[in-house]
Amino acid sequence: MIKSKRGALSALLAALVTVAAVAAGSASAAGKPIVIGWAFDSKGNMSPFDGPALAAANVRIKEINGKGGVNGRPLSITTCDTQNNDPAKAKSCAASLLGKGADIIFTTCDVDYATPVVQESINAGKLTIAPCIGTDQMGPKRFGAKGKLAFSFGNVAQDEGSAMAEYAYARGWKTAATATNTLLAYFKIVVQAFEARFTQLGGKVVDRESYATGANNVQNAVSRINAAKAAVYVTVTSFGELPAFVTGIRSLGNNTPILNSWAGDGTYWVPKSGVSNYYAVTYASAFGDDPNPAVNALAKAVKAGTGGFVTGAAAIDGVVSAIKRAGGSTDGAKLAAVMEKFNKVPTISGLVTFSPALHSVSGRQYRVIRIEGTTEKVVGSVVAKTVPKVG
Template structure:
């Protein structure tokens, strides 16, 4: 039994079990077992707010299967054991869909509870392959795009669109997400090397490291500055790493993952330039899709603020694709809904096409917007779709 399964079992033992409540005949229920407090709230709340926008749109258009969608919630408190309890709570409240936290480690206890109850679960924006079939079971999905796609897409884009030839890999070993970014980079590099690119060095650090001076020294000791540094990291340590790289006078392109999206941290690195991030949609008012701009306005009207990063968007996508599957199945029955989700190939959504299969409940390819930060100002400078999907052996590395 895995650690998360032990947590679910413990929660089952500690919660008084009663006959599950079922949704009223005139409603369909979506249960959010997500963080409303603690550090995970910063990730879960924007995606939840986006999901609520899509739910409101569906209800105003007549509902789902002619029924209104009702929302029930339970706070995981950013704690794994509480996550299992929260999952059981929304299931007991009659949830037809269980929405869980934006991270495999913190969302899986609630997702495992849903799997055990025969309910579909959706991770808000987890980007580990474990947040689905491989780590939870056949009823579990993620609304975001796998981390390896980010590393692969950014390196291919930099080579083909920006002429980068010499690459350096710098991996923050803190999380599976960070490793996934570099796994995608590792898969792409031999393809680029066959076309003239070169990996000139690689190194690691830890998110909590106060200094990466040794790593920077090794970069500066190269015969010449690399064209691009693939920086596989996330907040908060990613900010310190970027600041130190630039303070050392290294001006290489910095390529990174979606976890570094957002302008809130940019004042910590004044006048940052030549810094590139893949995003599913732009929060900066310059998305080429007018419907995304409308969504951003609706998000601000609902919450009082602009989306803080692109991680708000998968919440909207999650409700959209699940609702489509329910309509096509004519039912909220989990197996019927999963069958319809697994038929989706390049299903159009506001934030790009989505594909699910019986082997993968994630995206192993996507069209990304590329955001460039120049003199501290982020903006979209391009769009990129991988030349081929990332294969399972690279995803499962």
């Protein structure tokens, strides 16, 4: 009897100690920051994408923390400069961020450049996010089983091309000539998706041209496409080929509308003499006339040059939703499982949907911007109704 009383007392004490320990643990976790480790390129080729996305994320985090954080925990960002995405430096950045206790890793907006960071991060079992990789490569398609942990808040290129086709067809442009910059998979896939969806809608692609960054042949494509009579010219490119293509066509006295993707957003490339009848389908307006006032406030705060900045804040919104849906957990596998089930989850850049196969955004409401002279202006919005299976 005495033994049983002692046993009961011991059990009670053990239970109390356990409860106290759990309670103490919860109390300490309540204020512990959720650390986002962000490997970014501060002054290299990807800095125009990484910089604004990071700045927008910081603004968003400040707002969220001001409202009490995520389940009572503040968010914080620790950064590491990949120095123009040098692979060795990028890898050591990821290792360093993980060593500093990062719960989630963010990486740059090109999947090739991002790979060293992604691999290091997913091998450590962390949720890995790219704010604006624009292909379907950020996920299992490229990184195999562990790629389940990798997501991008950039658009699926197929979705973007499809949205461009929907806009073109709705504008009454029933014939199109396309010019593909063959440098990047993203460029090619967007054009392929445009062609597929445009044809599906009843439009006709009357001419297909191609050129490549570094091949010095954009003027040949200009000469050829100029001979094609189409209601709209579609090209997906940025870099030096963008103004070369647009001004090349205009200098031949040809004022056919030119339609580009997010790649051609912004006015940084526009010569002082200006351009005309030029359109781009993009994430958001960076020039203060976005239909969403929150986006305009953010654009002003980060001094954005293109609409891509908004993905930094959208990625934070997405991560916050995932953590809340996972009951406050920051475990990579749990968060990834939740994110794969995202179906029209609201973010500052619209509703975000993922699937087990597709870890980049589809179904986003794109803004259509038009540049006349040197001024960019929102002239519409469009959502892709279907995502063509191309690429």
